[in-house]
Amino acid sequence: MLENWAVVPTCLPVILRRCHACASERFRASGKFRVNAHHKLLDVWLLALCTVCGDTTKLTVLERMNVRSIRPELLDRLHHNDPGLTAELLQDPVVRRRNRIALDWDNAWRLDTGGPDQLEDEAIEVSVRFAARIPVQPARLIAEGFGFPRAEVERLIAEGNLVSAVRLSGKLSGDFTFTLKR
Helix, strand or coil: CEEEEEEEECCCCEEECCCCCCCCCEEEEEEEEEEEEECCEEEEEEEEEECCCCCEEEEEEEEEEEHHHCCHHHHHHHHCCCHHHHHHHHHCHHHHHHHCCEEECCCCEEEECCCCCCCCCCEEEEEEEECCCCCECHHHHHHHHHCCCHHHHHHHHHHCCEEECCCCCCCECCCEEEEEEC
């Protein structure tokens, strides 16, 4: 039996970056962009607010780009503060590296299992799909999906009753499948 699970974001993740005003290390994306023109060149920033003092920081999205080299639909999304674009840019490794930020996905995602689990079968194959690059421990997902304690999941892995082509320890942010043998 094949089940399909999905890891879905529920909100934007917290941005981990040091605040210059209060030394906090947590920001929330405001969902607003600042577009600044220098003749035919554009700078674009995503604005984020400190969760403690409310100070604003700018995350560089584009730097000194010629207006004509930017796709018109992207410019439109920037000017209209598209929330989907905010989510896309926060997940972009280039934007994260350029701004030296990390993301904290705690309490920002949920697991959709598609309904009640059928644990009566001898073996259950589960395909897990990620709607966004959310780093999650597979053992945590499996425990949450089946309602098992984490120790039970670890025991099943050690006994070889929970198997996957990927390593189930550590964190994953990409699609994977696993099989639970009963």
